[in-house]
Amino acid sequence: MHKINLSSINLHFFTSDIYFFNSLQWGYFNQNSFSDKTYTVSFPIVFTNTLYIVTAIDKGKGDSSYSGGNGGNCIQSYTTTNFTYFSGFDANREGVLWFAIGK
Structure with missing residues (x-):
């Protein structure tokens, strides 16, 4: 798992909102089940104030071998310390990649 400290980077969106963040974290965890399963992932470093966004996506093995649906x-x-990911895939997956932005 990785973390980058950034000091007060400004993100300008299409509205007048400006968001300040100073922490990016990302990682990978094994998805070792061919059935529905819930995973709790702890952030390597706790976000001290706010978690703005966390996203996750399955990493496939390059084939489409499904065993049901x-x-x-x-x-x-999600909290500032972890997130809970539910995997409903009955598929041949390697794991899950995730990315979080906070302060």
């Missing part, structure tokens, strides 16, 4: 992959909840 798919669907339902989502981040169920």
Whole structure:
């Protein structure tokens, strides 16, 4: 897992909002199940104030071998210390890549 400290980078969006953040974290965890499963992932370094966004996506093995169905992959909840990821895929996956931005 990785973390980059950034001091007060300004992000300008299409509205007049300006967001300040100083921490990017990302990582990977093994998805070792061919059935529905919930994973709790702890951030390497706790976000001290706010977690603005966390996103995650499955990393496939380069084939499309499914053993039933798919669907339902989502981040169920998150805090400044961790997030809970639900995997609803019955597929041949290697793991999950994730990325978080906070302060």
